[in-house]
Amino acid sequence: MTATILFAGGAARWPHWEAPLRRALSEAGIEAELATSAAPETVDFIIYAPSGDTPADFTPFTRCRAVLSLWAGVERIVGNRTLTQPLCRMVDPGLTQGMVEYVTGHALRYHLGLDAILAAQNGHWNPVVPPLASERPVAMLGLGALGAACARALAGLGFPVLGWSRTPKTLDGIDCHHGEDGLEQVLRRAGIVVTLLPATPATENLLDAHRLALLPIGAAIINPGRGSLIDDEALLGALGSGHVGHATLDVFRTEPLPAEHPYWSHPRVTITPHIAAETRPDSAARVIAGNIRRGLAGEPLLHVVDRGAGY
Ligand code: NAP
Secondary structure, three states, rough: EEEEEEOOOOOOOOOHHHHHHHHHHOOOOOOEEOOOOOOOHHHOEEEEOOOOOOOOOOOOOOOOOOOEEEOOOOOOOOOOOOOOOOOEEEOOHHHHHHHHHHHHHHHHHHHHHHHHHHHOOOOOOOOOOOOHHOOOOOEOOOOOOOHHHHHHHHHHHOEEEEEEOOOOOOEEEEEEHHHHHHHHHHHHOEEEEOOOOOOOHHHOOOOOOHOOOOOOOEEEEEEOOHHHHOOOHHHHHHHHHOEEEEEEOOOOOOOOOOOOOHHHOOOOOEEEOOOOOOHHHHHHHHHHHHHHHEEEHOOOOOOOOOOOOOO
């Protein structure tokens, strides 16, 4: 099998990806012309991540069979009308594991009240026993590759997990819901809310003032999905009134988060700089090579984005 593959993931990423990709392509039995530039009409596959030097016009790539995203979130390319080839998103075991660790770590921080424990190291013996996980329902908004893995991990720790997705789902050990009524039911019971939804027109400002008001008082929010999922003004209002107890935010409408943004100085906001889960070159290169092998063999590609739904 031979293929010309354009790495359009940005010059800064190329040194981290070149060796893992060459190794994975060779292991998949593909003789690849892999480079950061190529005559567009010769390119069979494009490996893509948004950056200053990635193509905005895909029209000249006349024989390209698929664009393979290095990122799970595809909102910056999904609406590109010049892209007529299949677009595949990233589902990488390394990325998933990173997200599971991030979400369970921050959920346990809230659940065990670690901030209060650390703040009270003042010689004062004050035994406050946290409830068991079984007494703290967690809402998982999004039950895709990442949400489902995080939901299973939290359920494995004993949390009752209430899942919510666009289409009906059945997941062992997860109380699954969908639709507006389902969202309301899930939010009304959640001690912790995790948002692992894509940025689409349908998820814009999903957590607005009305839906935040459904949460039990003091609920915590963990958003490693996308900044657009939350109405920032509404969240600041809910934090100010104490209705929302704390928010851990990894993603923002503008990144890096501007220095003057009120989140930075808010005592009950924890900011992480979009590091919840990185695509890991070693495992992700095998996913990319596997999809290229499928494309060359005429097999269906994996993780194809539904362009209508936007994810
Ligand atoms: P995915 O497999 O495409 O799953 C998306 C989930 O969201 C699905 O369960 C889907 O429902 C649900 N959903 C989409 N639109 C919805 C709507 N309008 N109402 C209700 N549910 C809706 O995506 P993933 O791989 O789990 O990734 C999720 C998101 O995480 C990505 O899009 C990206 O934005 C973010 N992410 C962040 C980081 C980070 O470092 N912070 C890293 C990777 C990814 P159905 O199951 O019914 O389709």
